[in-house]
Amino acid sequence: MSSSTRFRFDRGNLDKLLALPKYVLALILSWFVPRVASRWAFGSGAGVGEGALAVAAELLRRDPASRITWLAADQAEAADARAHGFTPVMKQGWDGFWATLRAGQIVVTHGLGDVNRFGVSGGFVTQLWHGAPLKRLHLDSPVTTTVQGPAILRRVLRRMYLRGAAEVDLFVAGSPIAADRLRSAFRVAPGKVRVLGDARDDALAAELHDPAAQAVTRARLLELVPGAASAGRLVMYAPTWRDGDVDPALPSAAERAEIEAALERADAHLIIRSHPLGEGAWVEWTHARVHLLGADLVRDITPLLSAIDWLITDYSSIAIDFALLGRPIMWFAPDLAAYQASRGLYEPLEVTSGGRISHSWQAVGQRLTELTTSTTAQRAAVIETRALAARFHPHAEGGAAGRVLDEIMRLRQPARDLIATPAVFFESFYGRQVSCNPLAIDREIAARAPHVTRYWSVTSETQQVPEGAVALLVGGKDWCAARRYARVLVVNDWLRYGFRRARGQIVLQTWHGTMLKHLALGRPNVGLRTRLAIKRESRRWNLMLSQNPHSTAQFRASYAYRGQVLETGYPRCDRLAQAVIGADRNPVEVGLVRAALGVPAGARVLLYAPTWRDGGVGVVNDLDVHALAHELGDDWVVIARGHTRTHGFGGYAGPGSLGSRNIFDARDSRGLVIDATAHDDINDVLLAADLVVTDYSSIMFDATVARLPLVFFAPDLAAYRDRERGFTFDFEAQAPGPILGTRDEVAEHALALGANGLDAAWVQEYSARYEAWRDTFNPHDDGQAASRVFDELEQRGALAERA
Template structure:
């Protein structure tokens, strides 16, 4: 049996050898205009996948569109022309010219689905071929496999990254799938949109209309010559994924072949084997009158025919996620689970995706099929439930309208940016969009209350993030995000703007920053290179004004960013809640209970918050205290709440093991909840030390690396050791002793003891303006300088 195999190594060699062609084509593309009416479609499997569904929709709804389909052989040409597309050989000169002239290119596997040399400057839509289960593209080590020195491998990786950046839109079926695509292609969140997978529209219709599924069944039976099979004849599909040209480990041995044949005979069933188009296995020994091959040589696109099958057997193939839409049984079969996980890699353990057992042999598969064949069996009900759960997780839309949704969004991509933000607006961003928090959030509340008719946009990195009521989320790096930044009248940010932002005439940028600084930053850091110095000055020139918490911060901002513009020294809006919760005689107990509930802390427990700052050299969450060991030492009376720095969320959370009371609140949306839930706050060099003092909660500092951090890593802007409002501790035992002293005392003021005077001096020095009304004063400042229209002006304009 002839097998078609693809190897990344050989494909990558071709990429490297083609570099001169890429360079010449890039230059040539500057002189060739693209037609917005011309579309070029292609797919790695031929004429099919989501590209076909979208092409049919475009042809039906856009009568002036010219639709080309890029083909590689005569059979593909015939199929494309059967759909009334203009078929063009993708690797011909005409294929190059059509690709170069088309305004919109649609692919499913990669840029090579069209003519890869003609893609520069086009609107490129990547309809990835299924929700990723196995690691893909740059998430998998096999993708950049090539023999040669490190320089060659580095060049190849840069080519992959450059190709990813050329794509205008990646389409995902769900948030989970979107997050995996963002990781695999190393693109900004806004380049990946959850719109539904057009290739699955047909399956949604089959699930809703059994007659359509019956038509798919009839097509499969006719293709295999099984026209005598009755409507109740069970038909099973086995569809393994490919293994980069390696042998298929699931080829059954003689004893397994016998059990497969016996089962099919007993059930009067048929097994259809569908090897992956890029790597078939030798299944000839198992074929008989009840076992049949349905390879890509006979049916290139299997997705529209999935309604024909009563059950699916697969391993790591995304076909399982498509099939789940039918809520029919899936038997997971992965004989090489360990080696595949170590080699190609999976985005999550297969047992989690499967929500149950994964078979490791054909014997286990046969047993599962026997149980599933029993109508009304527990096994059948559970399998259907698992399929339904899988569909709910990976298909945000189950309406059969994904092709239409994608077409509508492509039209949005082509709209002028100013039309996306037609009214005066405010753009908010906190920590590069990773959170909806900090000073921008507090100012959003005040602005929304005083200017309810103003459009508000929030920068986010995930669809999972909730934005304030009435605001519009915009994903970082997407067209809407760029449009909101470019056309908003006021921008409120707490970190660098990046992406080559240039402040437009009439725009006002308020840089709130995200804390009073103990450690040096920007120009104040040691050994700052000339390139970094230039970048710092360029960044601060983008700001119209800065927000400062206190005189010390004002002085440091002036020095560290060479900032000569206005500084609003009004206190921190994000601290308003802490200040208002502190009634002088203690924290408001209602507020404390609400904060503990929000963090998930039992009301009866004492709470130690551990909130270290980030480290430039860290490869994991900073955990010098070992939160699990700390919780064990503190005992059942305490709960440890760990809060990692936002800059290191990508390094993973805290390694919480055992039964001890530890809560990882690193991604909790409001750090004020974490502060207000605490009986004791332990930090190191984090600016949390300033905000938390507004609440009068005891502070302690775990600083075993004090000398190194002070003298070599960042340096301090004042005498931290002399002015500290709490003890400087260097061992876990000392932290436990402090916590126990607090528990014995029962009163924060008494526990502070010798630090009571230092704590009061700290508050006077660093929190002189934090009285609970900073947000109101800052918004008034913005109104005074014209960044926001005053309430009086708004009223008169109406």
């Protein structure tokens, strides 16, 4: 590929902007041209290959009469498509536009430009993508919207990219990690992306345990690079694309000599596979053990990877494909800092690679020699590769093309057929958790009405739903269908996505806590637009749950709610109430939850659970949990629990922290911090605690159900009370614990608790307030709230087997 024809984002983006009138005209035409359900249009930026070829071939295998059109870029690709049994059409021009416009299903790998991009509107578009994302993609990378000119052009371009992503009905990912990256890159709802495996790896997966098939592939590769026929080992160098720039890894004469010597020692041949969109400036390297394998010889390299013994790459997704084989990968990134600063990576390359990265050809040569001479080094490299495969290949068995076709066919059904009845739809915190009141009600329905199908809204495949329930990803077609056709929706926050309650449908709004701070219409300076949105939202509910009389009054005022309120107490607190025996918590249950959270035996536990702040941009950690753990010493554990609205900012990782169970190294710091931000069930965290520290969070009302002592760390009390949110009652007069302003005061109160519970001073000052608080805010929290909710739904006939 010459430098004059290299693709660059800025040049391609300018072409998109200039073509805007064509997009508008094509959209209008698509309203009048019917699509044919039996027609399929396929295309790929890599020619007749990638996952598009695997899916098309599987479709043809299932139904030889399938009407498959392959949108080709040139006559050579058209001939290749014809050889595979497809009908080729040149994608540019009227024929390509018409073939795309009439197709019921459209399958692409690199983007809408794989077919005729002007004809995609209204078709069912499946985007397979072309490998697991290591480098940042699409709108996650600033280079994507690069264009010369005023800022308004970039804004228009961004909208065009968003519009293009909205045309896609199904994005296919190989793993949950890849799925989350695609969701971020294309700014699409979780349900638009499904983890079905990477169809381009199907052929590779089929050869994993078939030596004969691998031998055939090896012979095919050697036909392409005949000079490597005598090689003991085949090593491939496959760098990624750099927006059309020359590969910075081009070696000097001295570096070539070093690599050539290393190849001699390893009895290996180096096959250089420059990216199909990159600059093939490797022709100057001529040596008997060095061979070029450009896109002119083979467009899709993935099916040939089983012939390769070792791989050298930088940030290319070919590493993820190759990881299936469990063979050594050498990571070579000479421009790591610059690439990270410009294009960006989704995670540090040290994480992806396992920590071993070469930054020069000299280091690559040394690594080649090490792998040649040390079986220990080879075994370690294989372990690293297998760890990479475990992260990115949940479907290592292959068969992704079949799953893709099955999913397309499933989603092409009428929405009503995707949902079983009778059904209840559950959502907690916009699908970010499987928790709170909806979870407690789910358990009651599962026990007393097992015939009801229970659908749970989730934002990730990694979330666990209750046994027997069905997980639905937010924004997917089946998710929308469940909200439309379920008899009951049980939610604890706003519904969003333009939901309209159907006739006879019950929307039970459980909310997620008794309010200290003002909500919705009760907040200061609420604008007209927000007021209209609040009232529109509350009209979607026709049944509302309340923990106490105070909440009932606040819900009616704050949301202008006129429907029925069930003042039953909170189902999510049933477990807390049932765990209290007399004035103490059940030691067996406390021991179980502490073990599950990683709390050492015999430790005292302080729970820090702050609320979020309006306009906040990070995790609330005014208390500094790591410093507090140090002050409390070895006898204490601090459990930190962030609010759901701060989850996007991370948790409480700090020095010595190791993820969700962040254990301090005793040699470096006294104390222990456990980050329970991502733990679904707040009841586990509460039952594990000896002392609860919060600011203005509704956790204060649940804590008193479990009879836990409370301390309020509120250094910004005046600002929060008077300017930010304001309180619905006189908090300072009624608080069932001290309101403190410094970390030292918090530590002092914690240490004063002693080994056997509350200190005498605390009891004397706050015990009366504490009981008055319980009488006011926990009058119904007796452990039977979920049962009362079930009884109400049953009386309404919402859970009957027939409508």
